[in-house]
Amino acid sequence: MNALYVLWIRQLKRYMRSRSRIIGALGQPLMFLIALGYGFGAIFQRAGAGNYIYFLVPGVISQTILFTSVFSGSEIIWDRQFGFLKETLVAPVSRFYIMLGRTLGGATVATAQGLIVLLLSHIVGYRMENYLMLPLAIAFMFIIALMFTALGIAIASRLTDFQGFQLIINFLVMPLFFLSGALFPLSNLPKSLTIITRIDPLSYGVDAMRGTLNNASHLGLGLDMLVTGTLTLAFLAGGSYLFAKIEI
Amino acid sequence: MNSQENAIEVKNLVKKFNEITAVNDISFTVSRGEIFAFLGPNGAGKSTTIKMLTTLLAPTSGCVLVNGFNPVTEQTKVRKSFGIVFQDPSLDDELTAYENMNYHGILYSVPRQLRQERIQGLLQMFELWDRRNHLVKTYSGGMKRRLEIARGLLHHPSILFLDEPTVGLDPQTRNLIWEYIKEMSKEENVTVFFTTHYMDEAARVAERVAIIDNGRIMAQGSSDQLKEQTKTESLEDAFLAITGTAIREEEASPYSRMRLIARRRG
Numbered sequence: 001m002n003a004l005y006v007l008w009i010r011q012l013k014r015y016m017r018s019r020s021r022i023i024g025a026l027g028q029p030l031m032f033l034i035a036l037g038y039g040f041g042a043i044f045q046r047a048g049a050g051n052y053i054y055f056l057v058p059g060v061i062s063q064t065i066l067f068t069s070v071f072s073g074s075e076i077i078w079d080r081q082f083g084f085l086k087e088t089l090v091a092p093v094s095r096f097y098i099m100l101g102r103t104l105g106g107a108t109v110a111t112a113q114g115l116i117v118l119l120l121s122h123i124v125g126y127r128m129e130n131y132l133m134l135p136l137a138i139a140f141m142f143i144i145a146l147m148f149t150a151l152g153i154a155i156a157s158r159l160t161d162f163q164g165f166q167l168i169i170n171f172l173v174m175p176l177f178f179l180s181g182a183l184f185p186l187s188n189l190p191k192s193l194t195i196i197t198r199i200d201p202l203s204y205g206v207d208a209m210r211g212t213l214n215n216a217s218h219l220g221l222g223l224d225m226l227v228t229g230t231l232t233l234a235f236l237a238g239g240s241y242l243f244a245k246i247e248i
Numbered sequence: 249m250n251s252q253e254n255a256i257e258v259k260n261l262v263k264k265f266n267e268i269t270a271v272n273d274i275s276f277t278v279s280r281g282e283i284f285a286f287l288g289p290n291g292a293g294k295s296t297t298i299k300m301l302t303t304l305l306a307p308t309s310g311c312v313l314v315n316g317f318n319p320v321t322e323q324t325k326v327r328k329s330f331g332i333v334f335q336d337p338s339l340d341d342e343l344t345a346y347e348n349m350n351y352h353g354i355l356y357s358v359p360r361q362l363r364q365e366r367i368q369g370l371l372q373m374f375e376l377w378d379r380r381n382h383l384v385k386t387y388s389g390g391m392k393r394r395l396e397i398a399r400g401l402l403h404h405p406s407i408l409f410l411d412e413p414t415v416g417l418d419p420q421t422r423n424l425i426w427e428y429i430k431e432m433s434k435e436e437n438v439t440v441f442f443t444t445h446y447m448d449e450a451a452r453v454a455e456r457v458a459i460i461d462n463g464r465i466m467a468q469g470s471s472d473q474l475k476e477q478t479k480t481e482s483l484e485d486a487f488l489a490i491t492g493t494a495i496r497e498e499e500a501s502p503y504s505r506m507r508l509i510a511r512r513r514g
């Protein structure tokens with residue numbers, strides 16, 4: 001319990017103190033919302049797909065959570081370089097709890113970030129379909145956040161330098177984001193793209209966001225929950241295994 | 249091996265990094281409550297040995313017991329037995345000094361009251377108390393080093409590892425640290441295992457010394473025994489007689505070199 005608390009509060013404090021991270025993490029989704037939302041809005045509407053901003057908000061929230069979570073998980077690379085990782089690796093508790101504490105901390109930050117984007121999207125005119133769904137939406141945000149923080153930790157446990165972080169962003173985060181249906185609808189896609197979007201775990205997160213915020217799930221909230229929940233447990237298990245094997 | 253009497257037992261310990269043999273078949277024991285110095289030139293294998301004793305690195309071969317437990321198979325039990333001050337930085341720069349201390353204390357289950365008392369005492373002793381609520385990244389190198397040591401002394405473990413703890417500190421601070429450690433060791437029977445390049449420190453503080461060079465233990469015994477063996481007048485001369493006078497460069501990764509330069513500028 002002590003270890004969970006320490007590692008959790010540490011993530012939160014570091015986040016609150018890093019203004020550039022907060023602004024960066026909020027600026028990007030807002031840019032997407034405004035540029036894409038207004039830029040493609042007219043085409044989207046003409047194609048009979050409805051209001052693009054409404055469509056985009058759940059995708060942009062998912063994107064925020066994805067980026068923030070993977071970044072939090074990857075902080076292990078920083079901690080290794082600056083040395084603090086050692087302090088946690090010799091702590092008198094099982095490394096599983098250290099890893100879990102970090103994951104919970106990173107996921108809390110990412111969920112908060114997602115909620116802020118949801119709030120800000122109201123400025124550009126967005127409204128949820130049914131505000132009673134908010135708790136379920138938050139629960140999904142937290143699961144998505146846990147999933148990708150754990151994935152970030154799993155990968156970063158094997159990486160020793162900052163180049164590794166660039167690799168994560170370019171070869172993991174970007175494809176996950178662009179192939180998730182965050183920016184386009186999953187219906188009527190070419191067959192091959194449909195298969196790829198079904199493999200991308202973030203698709204289920206985006207769909208869950210669309211289901212809870214817009215009442216417009218394509219895959220069904222049950223399936224979304226099953227896939228994201230299972231993957232979260234799998235990544236937690238894999239992440240804690242790899243974290244426990246870190247040597248300095 | 250009798251693990252009741254010995255805090256640390258090492259037998260035929262080997263660590264290879266690819267073609268480099270950093271630790272080459274060393275054996276030694278440290279009794280409970282003993283203050284033991286591990287001396288050797290740069291690159292001798294001191295830090296690598298400490299990493300293997302403290303569960304951070306798996307040995308290539310050999311047998312290790314720390315507080316009677318195996319660091320490979322009983323990691324959590326070993327980790328509950330020791331405290332450590334690392335050679336390299338290990339603070340969280342984005343936290344304050346107080347937070348670094350407090351979270352360490354919570355992690356090691358030091359009860360709140362005692363935790364607060366000790367944090368205040370240690371930070372005052374190291375003249376960091378007035379700056380306790382500043383982020384560590386605003387600290388000078390010497391202040392960071394003092395905070396590392398203060399944090400290492402916060403929970404009183406049964407075995408304390410100190411890897412070149414006093415590098416770059418002034419003689420007053422070094423004296424203060426060793427007085428504190430000697431007293432803690434005596435009063436609470438804490439075993440102390442340390443490395444240093446200051447031979448006067450080792451001679452004054454350690455009850456027993458081992459000298460390691462190129463991964464091998466070249467000599468061990470009390471400071472007087474080593475002087476006698478080598479027919480020298482001081483531990484420093486004995487050390488030089490045993491390890492020779494060639495200068496050893498510490499191999500540094502490009503990153504740590506970069507950081508060193510940054511620190512000098514900062």
Ligand SMILES: Nc1ncnc2c1ncn2[C@@H]1O[C@H](COP(=O)(O)OP(=O)(O)O)[C@@H](O)[C@H]1O
Nearest residue numbers: 265268270289290291292293294295296297499
């Ligand atoms: N992770 C590593 N990979 C490769 N070589 C290493 C590693 N860690 C240490 N070494 C090498 O092992 C030797 C012993 O290093 P170390 O134990 O740090 O020496 P000391 O602490 O006595 O100065 C050195 O030659 C060092 O370069």
Ligand SMILES: [Mg+2]
Nearest residue numbers: 294295296335
């Ligand atoms: Mg060393």
